[in-house]
Amino acid sequence: MTENIGIIAGGGQFPRLVAQEARAAGLGVVVCGFQGHTDPATAECADVFELLHLGQLSRMIGFFKEHRVSRVCMAGSISKPKALEFRPDWRAAKLLFSLKKKGDDALLRAIMADIEKDGIHVVAAVDLAPGLRAPGGTLTRRAPTDDEWKDIRYGWPIARAMGSFDIGQCLVVREGMVMAVECLEGTDAALMRGAELGGAGCIAIKMVKPGQDERVDLPSVGLSTIRNLVEHHYAVLAIQAGKTLFFDREEALRLADEHGLAVVALPDDFA
Incomplete structure (x- = not known):
């Protein structure tokens, strides 16, 4: 049967x-x-x-x-x-x-x-x-610059702490400041708001909430996410390797490469 x-x-x-x-x-x-x-x-x-x-x-x-x-x-x-x-x-x-x-x-x-x-x-x-799990490493031709890595390292523990309060999975930072935190509105709206406040060159970080049951509600990105980031002139998207779903990955990364957007998938213990 x-x-x-x-x-x-x-x-x-x-x-x-x-x-x-x-x-x-x-x-x-x-x-x-x-x-x-x-x-x-x-x-x-x-x-x-x-x-x-x-x-x-x-x-x-x-x-x-x-x-x-x-x-x-x-x-x-x-x-x-x-x-x-x-x-x-x-x-x-x-x-x-x-x-x-x-x-x-x-x-x-x-x-x-x-x-x-x-x-x-x-x-x-x-x-x-x-196959939908994002592999680790720099996924685009361009890697983040030294200054962009500083912003990623600044935002990564904040995103983890934010998730521990069951608020959201996405954070936007620029030059050592938080531009937007995802709440009820969802990732796309948070990215738009972050760009409105931070202008070109923002960093988007998305990760699973600490302690979250990973059978459900894993963070996800895809072609529409990359289009949103490109439209609002983001510099970097940093996601969690192995714990982020990446839809239409080949097409999405090709679009990111066309516009110089760096996409990196980082381990849990990145610091």
Whole structure:
């Protein structure tokens, strides 16, 4: 009997890539998406697809159990401003009421624990598509200058500390000053705001939150990120090697090279 894997699908291409890899591995693909977040085209990559309102936790778990899902993964983004409009069912409301903290990581951990209570094992989506992990080193032709490395070293521990408070994954710095911190608005808006304040030559840093469960919500970058950085005249993008998802990497790095943007992927203990 074919094993069915469940995918809790947010926005972007990640859910489709995971579904395609799962199918290639001979797995049945059962996908649950959310209205206003999930690309409808994701349904084309699934054997079974259900579209719910964000917050219908009981129905989602019932859907996976109905289709004999033994493992489930979370893939794709959820718009944080839109997420404030979610409609919790009784199970989701009970879970929310039990939380002392309402940050991303706390909420995702609670959801995963609740899913696993029903005998469905939560796994990392990226393990089905390991080629999306960013390799370490300088990924572009241009490496950061000495001054840019100073800014990266300045911002790296700040980004880690910011993440430890479950605030966001992205930080913008320039000349030893913080220009922007990602909060509810998401990475692209934080990058735009940072450039408005710092002008040309800013450094963008993005990393996983310390202590975050890496089965879900890994930081991600891609072609749209690079376009945003180029448009706003950034100098460097620094990401975490092995723990950042890099979509459309070849095309994105080609664009970065065309515009002299340096992209580096650094180890956890970079200092």
